[in-house]
Amino acid sequence: MLNKQLFLTLSLSALLLAGCSTTHYISINPQPEINTNTLSNDRVINVSTSTKLATTVGSIKTGLNERADIYANNDVAASVKESILKGLRDLGFTPDQGVTPAADLQIEITKMSYTTKVEALKTIATLDFELKATLAAKGQTYKANYGSQKVREYGTMPYQQAIEDDMNDLASQTVSRLLSDPNIIALLK
Structure with missing residues (x-):
């Protein structure tokens, strides 16, 4: 009986020390913050998004x-496109109305990552979200990169919702940065 109890105790200890493994599925849906809605455009604005990143x-x-x-469980490129179009409308632009040739805004999602390192029992997470924009309008081409980074510290595994909220906050900051770029605004007016 004593051997059985010892075996059970050792087995339970081994399981606890082995840790656990899980999968978090998050949905990336940026919500940019827009401060003005008084802008207008005279040309159609075509927005396209792409990424070579995996899920x-x-x-x-x-x-x-x-x-x-x-893992991202939604189409991040489509989500970023929708957030940019909503942001343009919130600024006062009407992307689907105007004369041609259209202003062509191409967005590439170049980085979306969540990495961790351990220091003692503290987990340090580094979150990154980056976009590359190319805008061709009024006979000019403007290229820019936008990125945001956040560092979080944890003692235990963060909840899936906390990870999703942090990544969405980061994506929203990045899209807001793009939509507040004075060069982008000037070429779209």
């Missing part, structure tokens, strides 16, 4: 040996 956002490994892989 893998990153992974977490905590100091307690907990593991989680993070």
